[in-house]
Amino acid sequence: MSNIVAIVGRPNVGKSTLFNRLVGARKAIVKEVSGVTRDRHYGQSEWNGKEFSVIDTGGYITGSDDIFEAEIRRQVEIAIEEANVVFLW
Numbered sequence: 001m002s003n004i005v006a007i008v009g010r011p012n013v014g015k016s017t018l019f020n021r022l023v024g025a026r027k028a029i030v031k032e033v034s035g036v037t038r039d040r041h042y043g044q045s046e047w048n049g050k051e052f053s054v055i056d057t058g059g060y061i062t063g064s065d066d067i068f069e070a071e072i073r074r075q076v077e078i079a080i081e082e083a084n085v086v087f088l089w
């Protein structure tokens with residue numbers, strides 16, 4: 001089974017920055033405003049000789065009835081299901 005790490009957390013805390021650092025590319029959009037990452041982004045990383053997949057997600061917001069935030073939350077839940085490790089940021 002492959003190693004999959006999902007980066008999950010509140011909006012605007014640096015999740016996409018960490019994702020880009022891990023995959024070694026500027027693949028995910030890093031923004032000073034929250035709510036920019038909406039879908040799931042996949043990348044490959046290797047750290048200390050271990051290879052793993054990384055998933056960047058949008059911010060996890062609960063208790064909101066905003067339709068976009070509900071969809072982002074659904075994407076986060078899919079990422080959590082797929083991952084063996086959830087990095088809560």
Ligand SMILES: Nc1nc2c(ncn2[C@@H]2O[C@H](COP(=O)(O)OP(=O)(O)O)[C@@H](O)[C@H]2O)c(=O)[nH]1
Nearest residue numbers: 011012013014015016017018029030031032037
């Ligand atoms: N000071 C500081 N700012 C950071 C750090 N990591 C990310 N940022 C900034 O925080 C903002 C949000 O980053 P982003 O990666 O888009 O957060 P995300 O919404 O959790 O994906 C951007 O303006 C980043 O440049 C950090 O370690 N220190």
Ligand SMILES: [Mg+2]
Nearest residue numbers: 015016029037
């Ligand atoms: Mg992001």
